Each structure stands twice: as structure tokens, then as C-alpha cells.
Amino acid sequence: MKKIILDVDPGHDDAVAIILAEAEENIDVLGITVVSGNNSLENTLNNTLKICTHLKIDTPVYSGMDMPMVRDRFLSTESIGNVHGETGLDGPVFGEITKKPEDTHAVNYIIDTIKNSKEKITVVATGPLSNIGMSLRLEPKIIENIEEIVIMGGAYGTGNVTPSAEFNIIADPEAAHVVFSSGLPIVMMGLDLTRQAKATKEVVDKIGTVGNKASKLIVDLMEFFTKTQKDFFGWEAPPVHDPTTIAYLIDPSMFEFVECNVQISLEHGMTYGRTVCDMHHATELPRNTKVATKIDFDKFWNLVYENVKKY
Ligand code: BDR
Ligand code: CA
Numbered sequence: 010m011k012k013i014i015l016d017v018d019p020g021h022d023d024a025v026a027i028i029l030a031e032a033e034e035n036i037d038v039l040g041i042t043v044v045s046g047n048n049s050l051e052n053t054l055n056n057t058l059k060i061c062t063h064l065k066i067d068t069p070v071y072s073g074m075d076m077p078m079v080r081d082r083f084l085s086t087e088s089i090g091n092v093h094g095e096t097g098l099d100g101p102v103f104g105e106i107t108k109k110p111e112d113t114h115a116v117n118y119i120i121d122t123i124k125n126s127k128e129k130i131t132v133v134a135t136g137p138l139s140n141i142g143m144s145l146r147l148e149p150k151i152i153e154n155i156e157e158i159v160i161m162g163g164a165y166g167t168g169n170v171t172p173s174a175e176f177n178i179i180a181d182p183e184a185a186h187v188v189f190s191s192g193l194p195i196v197m198m199g200l201d202l203t204r205q206a207k208a209t210k211e212v213v214d215k216i217g218t219v220g221n222k223a224s225k226l227i228v229d230l231m232e233f234f235t236k237t238q239k240d241f242f243g244w245e246a247p248p249v250h251d252p253t254t255i256a257y258l259i260d261p262s263m264f265e266f267v268e269c270n271v272q273i274s275l276e277h278g279m280t281y282g283r284t285v286c287d288m289h290h291a292t293e294l295p296r297n298t299k300v301a302t303k304i305d306f307d308k309f310w311n312l313v314y315e316n317v318k319k320y
Contacts, residue, residue: 010037011035012126012131013130014038014123015030016043016115016134017044017136019057019097019098021092021093021249022248024227027060028064028227029312032223032320033259039122040068040069040070042070043110044115044136045076045082045084045137046084047085047097048086048093049075049084050073050074054072056097057070060098062103062104062108064223064226071110071111076139077184078139100229119151120148123154129155133255134188137181138181141184142188143184152192156194158194159195159198159254160177160188160196161203161251162198162284163200165288168282168283169200173282178283178284185273189271189284189298195298195299196299198253198301200250202301202302203249203250206306207249208234208310212246213228213231216317222320223320224317224320231249256313259312264305267300267302269287269290269298270292271298273285
């Protein structure tokens with residue numbers, strides 16, 4: 010049983026990551042920490058509470074950083090392709106939110122939980138890395154008790170916000186730098202990988218046949234996400250980035266990787282926020298990251314389907 014802290018900024022695909030992680034019996038989600046990214050913290054927190062209320066998820070939720078560590082605020086509503094809509098989770102209709110967040114700040118929760126755990130903890134991050142970067146700066150000792158950090162972010166090919174940068178990294182490049190230079194074992198699910206995890210019509214229809222609350226929620230989320238991803242990027246089906254991190258924890262054999270050096274570009278030009286990946290080992294720099302390159306499409310969506318049935 011893997012003990013994880015799940016750091017999110019829902020987000021249509023973050024919602025699917027939460028659904029997958031909470032249903033999987035080999036994963037123990039100790040806490041969900043929330044960061045601003047796809048939308049303001051107020052909205053990403055509300056979206057997390059909506060999902061948890063709707064699906065009766067009782068994992069404690071912690072509110073975290075509303076601002077990046079250094080740069081000015083950059084929300085996906087401010088990027089050219091605002092694929093998540095005004096609330097950050099447009100599409101589904103939710104009832105009244107009854108779940109409440111905990112009083113502790115997410116950064117304090119992350120530090121205390123990792124420091125006090127008898128077993129090593131895995132950190133999964135599907136939003137900008139502000140909460141994780143702050144935790145590492147405030148208490149670097151937690152590194153010793155982190156199993157690995159699995160990130161959705163970056164790309165070794167093209168970005169989705171600038172030609173170089175992917176959203177989660179450019180939203181807080183300095184925090185990403187703290188994480189990638191920490192010495193922690195990192196697994197990176199970048200756009201090159203997640204663009205292979207598209208929710209095609211067949212995939213969504215099959216999940217829809219389950220007919221429970223989680224299945225209906227995914228269908229509604231994907232209806233909206235399909236439209237915006239088509240309008241902004243021209244994809245016929247939307248890449249569902251974030252749950253690939255959870256799929257890796259459940260069955261790493263469905264992925265292929267290149268282990269290499271990854272650094273974050275902090276130059277304030279066209280490369281700001283790029284994950285510079287030494288995929289061909291042009292340098293002898295430490296191989297700090299497992300960069301995912303391929304996913305088994307059928308296995309991935311079957312895993313989601315099987316877990317949706319458990320709601
Ligand atoms: C990432 O950015 C967000 O919009 C998604 O939730 C995902 O985490 C993809 O670039
Ligand atoms: Ca996200």
C-alpha cells in the first residue's frame with residue numbers, strides 16, 4: 010500500500026486523478042493539498058471540495074499557496090487556451106458543498122506528515138509546484154522521508170502555454186526549480202506522454218456505461234474538456250494529463266521512460282519555464298528524473314474504467 014499526498018489544482022484532469030487515486034485499494038491518500046493554478050486558490054479549493062462532497066470522499070483537504078514562490082500570478086484563465094472554463098471546473102452541475110477544508114495550511118501539513126511518518130511517503134503533484142517547493146525550502150529534511158515525487162508537468166517537446174513551457178511549470182518555474190534541483194527521485198509525466206492519454210469518444214462512452222456518480226461526473230467533465238481542447242489546440246479528443254501520475258503508481262509497467270538530467274529554465278525569455286531534458290545524454294549531468302515517453306493507452310483507460318466501477 011503506497012501512502013501518498015496528492016497536490017492538485019482542479020481542473021478537469023485533476024478530478025480524474027482524484028477519482029482514480031481514491032478508488033484504488035493499493036493507494037492510501039493521506040491528504041489532498043490544493044494549490045492555485047488552473048484558477049485562483051479559492052476556486053481550486055472549492056472545486057476540490059465539490060468533487061469530494063459529490064463522491065463522498067472523506068480524505069482531509071488542505072488549502073495551500075495562492076501565489077507562486079517568486080513570479081507574478083499566472084492562472085490558466087490568463088493563458089490563451091483557458092481549457093477549464095471560468096470556475097476551473099466548468100461543465101458538471103454540483104450540489105451544495107458540505108465538505109470543509111482543514112485549518113492547517115497545506116505546506117505545514119506536507120512537512121509535518123512527511124516528517125512524522127514511519128514509512129516513506131510518495132508525493133504526487135498535478136498542479137504548479139508552489140506547495141511542494143515551499144515545503145522543501147522550509148524543511149529540507151523532509152527529502153529523506155519522501156519515496157519519490159511523481160509530477161504532471163513539463164515536456165521534452167513542445168509546451169502548451171508557450172512553445173517551450175507547459176502550464177504547471179510556467180505557473181511557478183522557481184518552485185519547479187526547487188523540486189528538480191532537490192536530489193529527490195522524480196518521475197515526470199510531461200505533455201509528450203500525456204498527449205497519448207486522450208479521452209476518445211470510445212473511452213468516454215465506455216466509462217459512461219458504468220452509470221454511477223463517478224462515471225457521470227467524468228462524462229460531464231469530458232464533454233466540456235473535449236470542446237475546449239478542440240477549440241484551442243485542435244485535438245479531436247482531450248489529453249487527460251493528471252491521472253497518468255496515479256496510473257504510474259498502480260502499474261508502472263504500462264509506461265516507458267528515459268532516465269536523464271532535467272533542469273528548469275529560469276531565463277526570462279521564450280524558454281522561461283521549459284523543462285530542459287537531456288534525453289540523449291549529451292551531458293554527464295546527474296540523471297535526476299525518469300521522463301515518461303510512452304503509455305499503454307488501453308491499459309491506462311482500462312485502469313480508469315475498473316476504478317470508476319468501485320464508486
Ligand atoms: C496541466 O495544466 C492543467 O491545466 C492541467 O490540469 C494539467 O495539470 C497540463 O498542462
Ligand atoms: Ca492540474
